[in-house]
Amino acid sequence: MIDTHCHLDRCEDPTAAVDPQLAALVTVGTDLERSRWAVSAARRHPNVYAAVGVHPNDARLAADPEVRAGIEALAEDPLVVGIGETGFDRHWDAATPSEQAAAFEWQAELAARLDKALILHVRDAQGSSEASEQAAAAITAAGHRRGVLHCFNGSPRLLEAGLALGWMVSFAGNLTYRSAGDVRAAATEVPLDRLLVETDAPFLAPVPHRGKRNLPAYVRHTAAYLAELRGVPLAELEPVLDANAERLFGLAAARAAAGVE
Numbered sequence: 001m002i003d004t005h006c007h008l009d010r011c012e013d014p015t016a017a018v019d020p021q022l023a024a025l026v027t028v029g030t031d032l033e034r035s036r037w038a039v040s041a042a043r044r045h046p047n048v049y050a051a052v053g054v055h056p057n058d059a060r061l062a063a064d065p066e067v068r069a070g071i072e073a074l075a076e077d078p079l080v081v082g083i084g085e086t087g088f089d090r091h092w093d094a095a096t097p098s099e100q101a102a103a104f105e106w107q108a109e110l111a112a113r114l115d116k117a118l119i120l121h122v123r124d125a126q127g128s129s130e131a132s133e134q135a136a137a138a139i140t141a142a143g144h145r146r147g148v149l150h151c152f153n154g155s156p157r158l159l160e161a162g163l164a165l166g167w168m169v170s171f172a173g174n175l176t177y178r179s180a181g182d183v184r185a186a187a188t189e190v191p192l193d194r195l196l197v198e199t200d201a202p203f204l205a206p207v208p209h210r211g212k213r214n215l216p217a218y219v220r221h222t223a224a225y226l227a228e229l230r231g232v233p234l235a236e237l238e239p240v241l242d243a244n245a246e247r248l249f250g251l252a253a254a255r256a257a258a259g260v261e
């Protein structure tokens with residue numbers, strides 16, 4: 001079982017959050033400091049891998065040449081298997097659409113140049129699909145064929161764009177929420193070889209932990225829910241999910257290149 005997206009640095013006890021039973025966890029940096037932390041965590045734990053980048057809500061930081069240079073240097077580390085999370089967030093509106101677009105374009109180019117997975121965050125404002133539509137257009141224009149729709153929101157337009165590029169589609173704990181009809185519908189449609197699960201811990205804890213702080217170990221609840229939704233035994237789905245994560249991130253090669261066990 002693999003947690004393809006979490007934020008260990010935001011967990012109460014990051015070391016305790018690294019469940020040794022998980023084959024891998026990808027901890028995602030959201031600014032330069034947190035990206036640096038993610039790479040150091042990947043060095044300390046044999047099952048932890050890093051993603052580095054600037055979150056769309058912090059997109060204005062990505063205009064700083066020193067931040068860009070710092071992230072680009074970190075991105076060369078073999079234990080960095082993804083760039084981002086980047087994308088489009090109209091819910092918080094913490095950065096302007098043009099700041100978010102500029103930060104996305106830079107990170108998409110970086111991912112393409114290094115042939116690493118691009119991690120896409122998309123959150124619409126209530127009652128709007130503007131961010132999803134902008135994201136669909138942006139990933140299509142960027143054309144990088146290695147990426148993931150992280151914490152997929154159920155947008156049909158975004159799903160179509162991601163699948164056309166060969167991207168993975170990752171489901172988080174909100175899949176298990178009663179209100180998530182669109183997300184559940186998408187979870188039955190995504191081809192088996194494109195499916196991933198994640199926690200986004202410490203956020204978005206799945207049922208039966210909803211409302212509490214999320215942990216990477218809880219990825220099992222989301223995987224079990226997904227298996228039931230698709231009518232396949234978890235024992236059959238799990239190796240497929242793991243193989244998909246391996247194909248997207250190149251985990252075994254990353255660990256071998258880093259020369260640490």
Ligand SMILES: [Zn+2]
Nearest residue numbers: 005028085200
């Ligand atoms: Zn995240």
